[in-house]
Amino acid sequence: MKKNKLLKISAAAIPILLIGLIVYLFLNFLKKKEKIEALKNVPAFSLKTIDGKTFTQQNLVNEQTKVIIYFNPGCHFCQAEAEELSANYKNYKNIQWIWVASEPLQEIRQFAVKYKLDKQPDIYWCHDEMATLYQKLGMNSVPYFLVYDKNNHLIKRTSGAIKLEKIINNFDEGK
Incomplete structure (x- = not known):
């Protein structure tokens, strides 16, 4: 019974964690791309x-x-x-x-x-x-x-x- 409950929790948690990781990596990619784009011309400093x-x-x-x-x-x-x-x-x-x-x-x-x-x-x-x-x-x-x-x-x-x-x-x- 405990194994069954643990499997159900894992089955729900793993996809949520993977989706969260994908979103995090995608947002970091966009942030990096934005910074590289900002370098195309000399920035204000x-x-x-x-x-x-x-x-x-x-x-x-x-x-x-x-x-x-x-x-x-x-x-x-x-x-x-x-x-x-x-x-x-x-x-x-x-x-x-x-x-x-x-x-x-x-x-x-x-x-x-x-x-x-x-x-x-x-x-x-x-x-x-x-x-x-x-x-x-x-x-x-x-x-x-x-x-x-x-x-x-x-x-x-x-x-x-x-x-x-x-x-x-x-x-x-x-x-």
């Missing part, structure tokens, strides 16, 4: 630079390709990419680099100075207080790259370790 100035999407230069890199100063991949940019910066003409992190401004500043990128034109070091941009853009790891063309349309989106050269060579505007 407001960040603080290591110099204490405000940096927004209005500061992006239309005549340049933009590479937004969300990073963490302690990330080994991010360090390797900064080292690569430092060594090859002069080869990447007409590119505006925006490095963004949610770590304290002092850590971001030290990172920029360490790789001698703090005084380079067209490289901006920004603080994303409370990781609002990170969340807004649906990022899920560091480093995270968004590459926009001269018209602020998304060219490439990628996360994880990747050579900057590989990102830049995927479009003609970089060199």
Whole structure:
């Protein structure tokens, strides 16, 4: 008798749980799709630079390709990419680099100075207080790259370790 009752409860509960799981996954898919759609053009944002100035999407230069890199100063991949940019910066003409992190401004500043990128034109070091941009853009790891063309349309989106050269060579505007 108890087995029979347990089977009836299981027969009712399992389909309800499966339907709930399917609905949950579908809603997450829609949310992710919505965030990706929002990335097609440079979104509105407001960040603080290591110099204490405000940096927004209005500061992006239309005549340049933009590479937004969300990073963490302690990330080994991010360090390797900064080292690569430092060594090859002069080869990447007409590119505006925006490095963004949610770590304290002092850590971001030290990172920029360490790789001698703090005084380079067209490289901006920004603080994303409370990781609002990170969340807004649906990022899920560091480093995270968004590459926009001269018209602020998304060219490439990628996360994880990747050579900057590989990102830049995927479009003609970089060199």
